[in-house]
Amino acid sequence: MERFLKQMIMLKENNPIKLSKLTKLTVLVLASLVIALSPVKLFAADEHAVEQQPEEFDAGKFVMEHVSDAFDWHIATIGETHISIPLPIILYSNSSGWHLFWSSRFHHGTATYNNFRIAHDGENAGKIEEINEHGEVIGLPIDLSLTKAVAGIIVSVIVLLWIFLNVAKSAKQNAGKAPKGIQNLVEPIIIFIRDEVAVPAIGEEKSEKFMPFLLTLFFFILINNLLGLIPIFPFGANVTGNIAVTMVLALFTFVITTISANKHYWKEIYNPDVPWWLKFPIPLMPIVELSGVFTKPFVLMVRLFANMMAGHMIVTVFISLIFIFSQLMGPATGAAVSVVSIVFSVFMTLLDVLVSFIQAYVFTLLSALYFGMATQEHH
Amino acid sequence: MGFVTPDYGTIFWMVIVFGITLYILKRFAWKPILNALKNREASIYEALTAADQARKEVAGLKADHDKIIAEARREKEIILREATNIKDKIVAEAKAQANAEGLKVIQSAREQIEAEKQEAIKDMKKQVVELSVMVAEKIIRKEMKEHKDQEALVNELLKDLKLK
Numbered sequence: 001m002e003r004f005l006k007q008m009i010m011l012k013e014n015n016p017i018k019l020s021k022l023t024k025l026t027v028l029v030l031a032s033l034v035i036a037l038s039p040v041k042l043f044a045a046d047e048h049a050v051e052q053q054p055e056e057f058d059a060g061k062f063v064m065e066h067v068s069d070a071f072d073w074h075i076a077t078i079g080e081t082h083i084s085i086p087l088p089i090i091l092y093s094n095s096s097g098w099h100l101f102w103s104s105r106f107h108h109g110t111a112t113y114n115n116f117r118i119a120h121d122g123e124n125a126g127k128i129e130e131i132n133e134h135g136e137v138i139g140l141p142i143d144l145s146l147t148k149a150v151a152g153i154i155v156s157v158i159v160l161l162w163i164f165l166n167v168a169k170s171a172k173q174n175a176g177k178a179p180k181g182i183q184n185l186v187e188p189i190i191i192f193i194r195d196e197v198a199v200p201a202i203g204e205e206k207s208e209k210f211m212p213f214l215l216t217l218f219f220f221i222l223i224n225n226l227l228g229l230i231p232i233f234p235f236g237a238n239v240t241g242n243i244a245v246t247m248v249l250a251l252f253t254f255v256i257t258t259i260s261a262n263k264h265y266w267k268e269i270y271n272p273d274v275p276w277w278l279k280f281p282i283p284l285m286p287i288v289e290l291s292g293v294f295t296k297p298f299v300l301m302v303r304l305f306a307n308m309m310a311g312h313m314i315v316t317v318f319i320s321l322i323f324i325f326s327q328l329m330g331p332a333t334g335a336a337v338s339v340v341s342i343v344f345s346v347f348m349t350l351l352d353v354l355v356s357f358i359q360a361y362v363f364t365l366l367s368a369l370y371f372g373m374a375t376q377e378h379h
Numbered sequence: 380m381g382f383v384t385p386d387y388g389t390i391f392w393m394v395i396v397f398g399i400t401l402y403i404l405k406r407f408a409w410k411p412i413l414n415a416l417k418n419r420e421a422s423i424y425e426a427l428t429a430a431d432q433a434r435k436e437v438a439g440l441k442a443d444h445d446k447i448i449a450e451a452r453r454e455k456e457i458i459l460r461e462a463t464n465i466k467d468k469i470v471a472e473a474k475a476q477a478n479a480e481g482l483k484v485i486q487s488a489r490e491q492i493e494a495e496k497q498e499a500i501k502d503m504k505k506q507v508v509e510l511s512v513m514v515a516e517k518i519i520r521k522e523m524k525e526h527k528d529q530e531a532l533v534n535e536l537l538k539d540l541k542l543k
Contacts, residue, residue, distance in 0.1 A: 064382070067382060069382070069389065090388075143386075143388045144388045144392070146392065147386070147388065150392040150393070153392065153393060153397075154396060157396055157397075157400045160400060160404070161400065161403060161404070161408075164404055164409075164412070165403075165407060167408065167412055168408040168409075168410075168411040168412050171411050171412045171415035172411050172415070174415070175415055176419065187412075187416065190412060190413070190416065194413075194416075208413075211409065211413060212401070212404065212405035212409040212410075213401060215404070215409055216397075216400060216404050220400065242382075242386075242389060243382065243384070243385045244385035244386045244387075244390045244393060245389065245393050247385045248394050249397070251394075252397065252401075309382070
């Protein structure tokens with residue numbers, strides 16, 4: 001903790017502008033965390049007071065619910081009432097065609113609507129399945145619902161567009177003048193991506209072509225990581241901790257790498273400069289190189305997903321410790337543990353802020369390196 | 380929803396949303412921002428180069444300035460030296476002239492003195508002659524008795540009156 005703070009202070013001395021904003025953001029995240037956590041605790045206490053037989057607390061389910069995708073955006077549960085924002089469900093069924101309705105029709109997964117219901121167990125657990133009049137499952141519809149993760153993506157994209165269209169506007173208006181406002185915050189990052197990531201990895205001239213993608217990638221990941229740490233609606237969706245999202249990002253990197261790859265890149269894969277017996281009769285190195293083409297984006301996908309997922313998980317685990325202890329040894333112990341839990345959660349959240357930047361940087365840097373490999377000329 | 384199995388619905392929407400975002404940002408944000416950055420860098424570079432050039436020019440001017448001052452100083456020294464030389468020459472000339480003039484004056488004075496001396500001698504001779512004549516007359520009047528005595532007397536007188 002102390003070392004981390006020292007690092008933060010050192011960082012602050014090095015670049016005061018970036019960090020003051022970072023500190024603000026951290027404070028914001030912390031404040032919202034505290035605000036968001038305190039009612040949960042209060043409600044929990046109420047639940048214990050009002051009901052004589054409290055519902056068994058399942059830490060695993062609690063954690064998984066918080067980090068997983070969902071059909072509606074759950075905000076809070078007061079007593080037995082779930083408060084959540086309904087999201088659109090879009091389904092295509094072979095037997096009954098297209099369906100579009102709000103997720104509130106499912107009543108938090110308890111009701112069946114239009115012969116559709118959310119499966120709770122079995123091999124389709126968590127998915128929407130179609131049933132017939134007799135209650136028998138007849139199949140899975142094609143599910144294109146705007147889930148919590150998709151809604152989170154849309155929210156963060158709105159934030160992203162709002163920030164950068166504003167910056168672009170002020171860049172146009174301030175042409176030839178000193179930057180101001182939010183332009184001041186993002187320009188150093190843009191220059192960093194250009195001069196420390198893209199240019200060294202790809203080269204001065206070729207990097208220009210890749211800059212828009214690298215910048216979009218970096219800021220998309222960064223903003224999703226940071227917004228994911230804010231636990232109040234409309235933020236806090238675990239977007240970059242969703243493997244489908246990181247998969248698409250890695251897929252974009254893969255597709256761009258493959259499209260822009262030159263002769264030299266393919267030659268290095270199918271006929272690398274290694275002793276001939278590594279290529280003939282068994283094409284050992286070509287196989288290794290070719291698998292590398294696919295493992296690279298795969299690793300990108302898993303790294304970002306695992307880091308963000310773990311960050312979200314560990315915070316929720318620390319929070320659920322409070323409830324586990326209060327269930328095992330009484331509310332007093334729970335209250336005592338809550339102090340430690342909150343301190344650790346705050347620390348982990350701060351660490352996640354750091355991780356958010358690092359993961360966005362790493363993903364962008366590796367993408368840039370792959371583009372560089374795909375476009376480099378033979379030496 | 381299993382959280383390690385990618386959900387195709389999310390993939391579908393993510394591809395669409397990320398693709399659209401990439402396009403919009405590329406077209407409307409990154410292009411102007413990167414252009415603005417490049418332009419600003421170029422203008423800063425130009426300004427720095429111009430400042431450098433100006434600094435060099437100023438340094439050149441200063442060097443010129445110093446050279447001019449040094450030149451002026453040297454010229455001043457030359458002029459001073461020349462002036463001193465001329466002064467010395469004039470003074471020497473004046474001195475020589477004055478000397479010559481003095482000598483001339485002395486010479487003429489000497490000549491005049493000589494002339495006057497001759498004049499005076501002539502005058503004196505005349506007077507002496509007259510005096511002698513007078514004396515002789517008186518003597519003659521007084522002692523015109525003996526011719527021999529007269530002659531002797533005159534000769535004696537003349538001998539005594541011989542002047543240089």
